[in-house]
Structures are given as C-alpha cells and as structure tokens.
Amino acid sequence: MANDKKKLNVVGFLCNWCSYAGADMTGLGRNLYPSNIKIIRIPCTGRMDPMMIIEAFHNGADGVLVSGCHPGDCHYSEGNFYWRRRYPHLKSLLEHFGIDKRRFHASWVSASEGKKFAEVVKKVVAEVKDWQENG
C-alpha cells in the first residue's frame, strides 16, 4: 500500500454507527489502505465540535477526515445533517486561516461500505500528500 513514510498524519473522526463500523468492515474484507490515518471514534458526526478539528490541525495533523452515515441514515435521525451544515462553513473558515482545502475532508460511509472506506482513506492521503509535496 502506498504508505507515505514521510510521517504524513491524518486524524479521522468516524461516527460509531456507520463509518466506524464501515472501517471495521474494511478490516473484515482485508481491504488495505495507508496507515497514515489514526481513527477516533465518536458517537455521531453531530457531536463534532469544530474545536476538535482546529485542535487537530493546531497539534500538527496534516489532514483531518470526518466521516458519518449517509444523509437520511443517521442512527440519531439528524445528527449528520448538523455536521453537513457545519462542514462547508468550517472548511472555508479554515481556508481563511491558511489551512489548505486538500487537508480537510468529509465523507459518508455506511456500515457496509468497507471497500469505500479504504478508497476514501487513499484519496484523502493522496490529497494531503499532494499538498505536502506541491504546496
């Protein structure tokens, strides 16, 4: 797997019910992905406090991924809608602060989309790498 050995570090926040379970499914299916991502389990993307993302970048994370249930499938009915609203605002705010948009990603991965999660991680790592190498 195209692991970036140049210490590229992505923090992934995954909701417990869809994306975390989806990432478990990635393991069950033995779909490989780069080891640069470190996963933090949260109950729901609606719990995402923007400060947690800012804190991750502040601490030196190269990239951040937030992944939750597909809109309409949230375990808590509407948590991911709140996140869907926050994400573009936060993204433009972070860009304004100088955080390149290639470093901050959001995705919807369901509990059965193990392969998709591997693809998402590969894409995120590739984009962060692109930012790192090409600025």
Added chain:
Amino acid sequence: MARIGVFVCHCGTNIAGVVDVARVAKYAESLPGVRASIDYKYMCSDPGQNTVIEAIKKYNLDRIVVSACSPRMHEGTFRKTMERAGLNPYLMEMANIREHVSWVHSDDKELATQKAMKVMEMAVAKVRRSEALSKMYASIEKRALVIGGGIAGIQAAIDIAAAGYKVVLVEKEPSIGGRMAQLDKTFPTLDCSACILTPKMVAVAQDPNITLMTYAEVVEVCGYVGQFDVKIKQKAKSVNSKCIGCGVCITKCPNKKSLSEFNEKLAPRKAIYTPFPQAVPNVPVIDRENCTFFKTGKCKICEKVCPTGAIEYSQQDEIIKEKFGAVVVATGFNIYDHSNYGEYGYGEIKDVITSLQFERLLNSSGPTDGHVVRPSDHKEVKNVVFIQCVGSRDEAKHRPYCSRVCCMYTAKQAMLLKDHYPETQSYVFYIDIRSAGKNYEEFVQRAQNDYGVVYLRGRVSKIFERGEKLIVKGADTLSGAQVEVEADMVVLANGLEPRSHAKELAQLFHMSYDQYGFYNELHPKLAPVETAISGVYVAGCCISPKDIPDTVAQASATAAKVCALFAKEKMEVEPLIAAVNPLTCSGCETCYNVCPYSAIEMEDKEVKRGDVRHVAKVIESVCKGCGACVGSCYCKAVDLKGFSDRQVMNQIEAATQELSTKDKLQSTI
C-alpha cells in the same frame, strides 16, 4: 495519578501475525501512568480475562486499555471483566488494532506495529480522562411489533405469543402468507406449501395474544429499545368488520381489469378481492385505484349484494399509534427484475416467464388450475428450458451474490413438471449447482437421474422465436459445444433481492443496509438476527437470500431474543449521555433546539446562592447520547459522558504526536 493497565491481544495470528505485539506492550510501559502491560494470545478467552483480573489486583490498577479487536465486538465482554475485577466498567477503553490495523496494514509489518502502538497510546490517553459512570435502567413495554406477515413474521409472532407476550403483526398486503403462500411445493420434501403454511396462518388469526393488522404499513418510528412509539397506517379496506367472508362481492364485481399480484400477473383479479382463497383474514379489500365506483361514482354492486352490509366506501386511511418494546423486521424478498437481460426477450416473448410465475402455473389453485400451459396460446408444453442465475452471480448486472435457493427450486420445478406431464423434457442451463443442505444434493441427483432432467453447464446467449417454438442458444462448457434447444417455454430462475421499500423502512428504524438493500446484522456470525439498533431484530430474506428452514429458524431466534428482553423487569441502558454544567450555561437554548429526542429542558435554577439563571438540563431517561448538543454548545457547558471533550482532546493530542521514546516514569513489571 492514574494506574493504568494495558493488555495487548494476539488474537491468535490475526493481530500477532502482522503486529509485533510484544513491542506494543513494551511501548505501553513507557507511557505515563501505565503500571502494567501484558500481551496474551486470546485476551477475550477465560484465561485471558483472568489475566486481566489478576493484573488489576496485583498492580492495583484503576483503569485499563485492551488493545485487541473492535469495541463493537468485545467492549461488552471487557466491561464485564472490569465488573468482575471490582472496577467501574466505564474505566476501560479498547484500542482497535485488529480491524483498524493488522487486517488493513498487513503489507507493512513495521508501519502496522507503529500504528498499533499509536492507537494503543491514544486509548491510554483517553482512558486517563475517563470517569466512573453508574448504570442506568429503563422500563420495558412488553409488547412486540412484527413487520411482515410471511413465514418469518408468522413464526416470530407465534413464538413470542406462545411465551405470553402481546404481538402486533403488520402486513402490507390484504392477507398474511407472503411468498411462501405463492409456492406450489417445497424442496426437498415436496411438501405442499399451502398445507404446511395455512395452519400457521390460522394459528396467528386465532391466537388471543396476536393482533393482526393487514393492509397496513409502518409509517413513523420514534423512541428506542423498550419504548418504541410507532405509527401504523391502516389503509382503508372499504370493508368493515361485519364481513363474514362469503365472497359474493368478489363473484359479482364486474371489474376485472387489474392483474392479480398473487398470481404474478398471469390472471386478472377483481377490483374487490382477497389475494387467494385461503387468505387470512378472509376479508376482501377494494382496490380503489381500479374500482369502478371510486373512479366514476357509479356501480356499488358489491354493496348491493353484500348480505351483512359490510361494504363501507367512506372508510378512510387511519393512523394508529402504538407502543412497543421490541420489533421484528421480516419483510422478505422480491424476485430480480430481469428486464436488464435483453437477450432473454423480456417483454417481447410471452412464453419466457419467471420462476414465480411457473410456480403459480404448477399450483392447482393457480390461474390455470395446475395446468402448465404457455401464456401466449394456452397450449400445453413439451420441452421446457430453465435458466439459472438470472440476476445472481452476475457482476455485469450488479448482482454478484448467489441467491441460494434457485438451484434447488429449479430442480424442484423440473421434477414437478415431469410429475404433472411424464412426456415432458426439461433442460437446465446452470453455472454451478449449489445444493448445500440436508437432503439437498440427493434431491438434485434425483432430478438428474430419476427424472431425466438434462443439465447443461453454461450461459444462454439468446432466446428467439421460430414459428411457435422458442430457440434457446447457449454454450455447454463441459463439451465445449454450442447448443441450441427448441423449447415451448423458458423459465428464468430469478435471483432474490430485498423488497422495494426495504430502504425506507430501514431509515425509519435507522437500521443499516448493504448496497442491495439487504439489512445488516449486528454480527454476521455471532449476532445474525440482531441489528445495530437494540430492540430491533431481523429474520428471513430481508437479510440475505435463504430457504424456508433457515428463515423459520431465524424467526424463532428473533422470538427468543424478544422474549429474553421482555423477561427482565428493567433493562440496563448505557450511561453514555450528555450532562450540562449550569455554571457555564448561558441559557441560549441552542441545545434545546438541536436535540433530536427533546431530551433537553430549560429551567430556572439557582446555580449559585442568590443567582438564579435560565439554564439547560438533560432529561437522563430520554437522552440517547448522540452529542448533537455538545457539538453545538457555544460555551462548552454540555459534555458527553464517555466521549467527553477532555477525552477526545487527549486522543487528538496523542494521535498527532510522534511516537514517544520517553523513559518510563516508573518501573512497572
């Protein structure tokens, strides 16, 4: 300072085959607060758990990290271990180094080991900020809802009712019975399907514990295990409870423009109808879209002929609210729509039919009274070709899975045809014969040897008409020859797929489903009838294609789960909920507005002596712990137990730091 123990599991070779577990354990020793660090072959096994308990006692640990599989797998196991060791179960964190490390980074053992160390370090960082939480209990409404009146729903309802609990069985069609009622005979015993099903349908109708709601659908679901608030739409039947089921209205109804869904559109049905003569309940409904009276305002023949005055045109759809403690979802399957297979002449050649249509032709109460005749000219058949794997095992049609029952029912249908008409000849095009099951392989062998069914291994490339006959062109890959079979009728063994409304129903309950719409089990092996939503269980073909014995076994399994839940007086619930700090709350009501459960109330509270403020408060019994309030609080006054700001911030800090090579603070083992 915290006294943390780290337990690293090998999981046989699942983890240890990729990750250097000894190095992970060694690294743990260097982390602040870690007083003991042990690796073991199977941490979840009895000796493994005893190792944990002994270490807790020996090193006087107050919290632990288990580096093993996903918390979704064994969090419960190790929480119980904590209790046995006399510690609070919520002072335990799991580091997922199997699903999230060893299984997905097996290509680079060094990087995998480094990541495992990091993931473990993050869990240590989190557990350092964990707080002891006390258990919470909730009451249980001891009534079950069963959705779907096929054999799975029927069996589940009967079993739950037999334990003495009340059940409401909801079916969207006018009668229960489902797909099994459409079948003629069942493999491998050739039992008549109706003969084994109808007694169960009657048992449902007569059981005092079961309330049957047919022609009804679940439209809204709120609440959670023990307390589901469900709205059920009872569609207007236009026939009231005075009906005695005499059937005069059906006989006299002049409108037969609709096609019978039960007979797979091979025969017309009236606008007032029961799907089939043995329907339960034996009460007809009026199909308002096709009824002459509802379309033109004239007719009313059914009202005139009804001896009991049971016809009620003014009936309206009704929404019924009910409370349930548990739900069984058994919505069954549709057969694959083969319109994708242009080469089989879909919609053009009338005598290419589906397996379910053939089932109706075989059935003595079917549209042809059991005579197998061609739909085009009603002539009896001589040569019949069966094509397997239509919409199964076909990547090109996005149906890569095996539908499991088609090999068996094709063999059955070929045998039944021969029994009906000994002079007929059947040909089966197949990819592989999958006949795993008790007496299944013997059954297929019987079809081949005793019934002379010709099995040709290969796909069919084209079907076309030549005169009255159908020409089926295909390959016999065993002989390597192109074959051409002249047939009177072609039967497609359509694969199984979920009901068309499966996704909408899943979204009502927030259940997860796969790309085809099949519902996901909580665990494919160890929790095959549970879902990620506690209190919601699944059975039958809505999970994956399966045969009748497996479906019935699953249905009984869901009943056992429901009864186990109802046998308790009170139910333990996770205390991972939100809490407000009234001192920092500004009373802005944002959390009050975002909470999906209305679990926040505003109150005027004396937060300090003489300082009464308008602040938020979490209603603990209602909160489900989603954290929407936490994510939206402007002044950080709300926090979520188990996923607190301090815990997550600690994890972020650990995740973003380099692997530390700090010396141990104190010597450990």
